[in-house]
Structure formats: C-alpha cells, structure tokens
Amino acid sequence: MKITIRTPHLTVVDDFLDEAEFTSLATSLQFLPYRPMHSKEWVKAYGLSSAPVLQSEMATRGRVDSTPPGMSRVGSLVERIARPDETLRADYPQGITGQGATVTGRTVLSGVGAGLNWHNDAESLLGAYVFYGHPRWGSSWGGELLVLAEDEAAGRDRTGDSGSRPRETNGDVGPDFQLDGRAEQYRNDIGHGIFVSARPNRLVLLTSHVHHRVTPVTPSAGDQPRTAVVGFFVSDTGSS
Template identity: 45%
Template sequence: MRVTYSDNTCLVVDDFLDQDAFERLSKSVQYIDYSSIHDSGWNKPYGPPGLPIIQSAGVLRGEKESTPSGLGLIGSFVEDLRNAQTPLSDGPGAGVVGSRILTGKVVAMGAGAGLFWHADTDQVSGAYVYYLHPRWDSSWGGELMVMDGESQLGVAAQTQTALGDGSRPDYEAVGAVIGPDFRTDPAEERRMQIGSGRFYAARPNRLVILNGQVEHRANPVLPAAGHNFRCSLVGFAIK
C-alpha cells in the first residue's frame, strides 16, 4: 500500500491489497449477478439508458449490515475499509473510515459508458472507488476526473425532499449539482468557469477516496477497450 496523492478532497492509494488478495477479489466479481444500472429507472449521472453499464447488489457495513448472496468478499472489503487506520483515516479518508454506514457495490462499464459531472448529496460524507479489473491500458479511457475546488451548490436530492409534494424540483433556482435532464443549470456554469482539475487512471488495485463535496466524473470507456469492462467497487459513507 502506498499513497500516490493526497489533499483535502482526494486520497489515492496504489497497490491497496496484496497481490493474492487482489486476485481473489478480482476473480470473484466474475461470478456474481449483475443488472442494468437503469433497471429501477433512469440513473441520470450514468447517462441515457442503453449504455453498457451493469451493477451488482449492494452490501452494507456499520449500524446496518447486509451481505447479498455471493458478495462475501465484497462485504469483507467494505468492512476492512470502514475499520482501517492511517493513512486511510487521514484527510478525505476520515469521511469514509469509521463512518456510521459504509456501502459497496460493483459497477462495470463497457465501451461508450461513463459518468457525468456530479457531486454527492449532503447525506454522504465521502465516497470511494476501487478498481477490480485485472488489466487496464491508458488508451482505454475510463479515467476518474476530479474538479478543482469544492461544490458550493445545492443538490437535487435535497431539493426533492424540501419540496415534499411530489412535484418536479426547481433545479435551476436552487442550483442543483445533479440534473436537470439537459444539464443547463448553475452547476454547469460553475464547471465551465473553473475548467480545470486532475485525472486518475483506472489502474488495477487502486483505491481513490473522495470527500462529499468534490465534483467528479468518469471519462467514457473508449472503443479501444474492446470487450473489456471498467470494473470498480464503489461505495458511500452515509452520515
């Protein structure tokens, strides 16, 4: 385990697991069940339905615990991450390590699939991405992009709750980070004003921890990836 990058928004750790543990976990995700990311409705940060994006069931660790069938190794990973010590408990990792509830699920993206710019809701103190694919080339895309600075705008999920009457939220008036459908809101204006940030390749056995305010996206997987999927274990620390 070695820390590659760290600031108040992002922690990057390479060779997170020893090689044997990584190979066991990487192989295990080939045998679990997946469904479309859009099965329960349009999950807008992942783009329009029809793109090759699949997900596993989710695990929970902390005050609430759940381990769906076949996800024992995923559950162990999430539990170990939640109970980790330094250097993971420092900086942005403090929002994940020791969290009240930590989630985890596998998300796999094929060629053409990515993740739009977004920040997480105020119910999330941190998030993580851990790359499970056994190989990834720099020409295959799928980089994690992190915007400079921290979001100071509202969040669509908060707006929906605040209205409380089932009507469509007035995203533009509140300044949502996620949404609306055509992405013409103050959050997009802010992104264009900043226009800079960092990227992290989807290197196997790499763990990236983000705080709850930084805006981020995943570059689309490029056609050069062929039939290879960008396979990651992702999760959120729930306040």
C-alpha cells in the same frame, strides 16, 4: 499500500490489497450476478446512454452489516474500507469510519461508451469511494475519473453571490438537469483539475462536495469492462 494523491477532497491509494487478495477479489467479481443499472430506477448521473452499465447487489458495513450471497470478497473489501488501519485513517474525508457511518459497496461494470456525467454527491453523504477490480486496464481505454480543482476556488466569488459554491437540487443529477445553470458556469469558470486513471487495485476516496465525472470507456477496451467496486459513506442521519 501507497498514498499517491492527497488533497482536501481526494485521496488515491495504490496497491490497496496485497497481490493474492487482489487476484482473489478480481476473479470473484467475474462470477457475481449483475443487472442493468437502470432496471429499477433511473440513475441520472449515468444519463440514458445505450452503453452497457451493469451492477451487483450491495454489501454494507458499519451501522448496518450485510453481505448478499456470493459477495463475501466484496464484503471483505467494504469491511477493509469501512475500518481502515491507522496509516490511512487520517486521509479519509472528515468523519468517515465504519463506527460513524454505514459504508456501502457494489460492483459496477461499464462497457464501451459508458461514463458518468459531471455531478457532486448528495449533501446527506459523507463521501464516496471507488476501487478498481479489473486485472488490467490500458491507458487508452478511457474510464478516467476527472475531479474539478475546487481547492483553488475556495472563497472566490465565481458565482456572483459572495463565493458560495453551487450544488444541484439532487446530488446525482447531471449538468443537463440543473435548474439555474450555476453549477455548469462554476465548472466552466474553473476549467481544470485532476484525472485519475482506472489502475487495477487502486482505491479512490472522495468527499461529497467535489464535482467529478468519469470519461466514457473507449472501443480500445474491447469486451473488457471497467470493473469498479463503488460505494458511499452514509452518516447515521443520512440515507443510502
């Protein structure tokens, strides 16, 4: 396990699982039942693209423990993320542990053309994570996580209202659905940040306050989906 990137909003951990654990998890993800992302509700951050996005059922750890049938290895991963060892605990977003929150986890498969719009997560969440579970990922296959360089913007008057940072009315609403345009202006004014490739066996931790997106998977990926276990850290008073 190696901490590759550390900022106030972002931590990237490579080789999170040992080789045997990762191989076992990556294999198990191929046999989970999946359903289309928008089959039960419109997940607005994914837009309405015809590109394939599938998701599994959800495992949870912390205040609530649950593991759907066939998802024992995903459940074990969520357990590891919910209750990190001491070397990683200090790098978690403030207040995030399995003892102080419910940690969710489900697998999301993104096919060619699928991505995620610019957004920031709901205020009720403590943070989010993504773990890349595909066995390989090419550098030209897309699917990079882009994170806005908000550290430099802290305290600056970029919005005309004493430097307060904009938020959408709902954390999962993309930039085309904001009511006043302030978030779009905020992102354009900063205009740079960090990209994180979808390297296998990589864990990415995000606070709920950082603007981020995922670039579309390119045709170079062929029939290899971007395979990620994604989840949220939900406080005792929050909702999933």
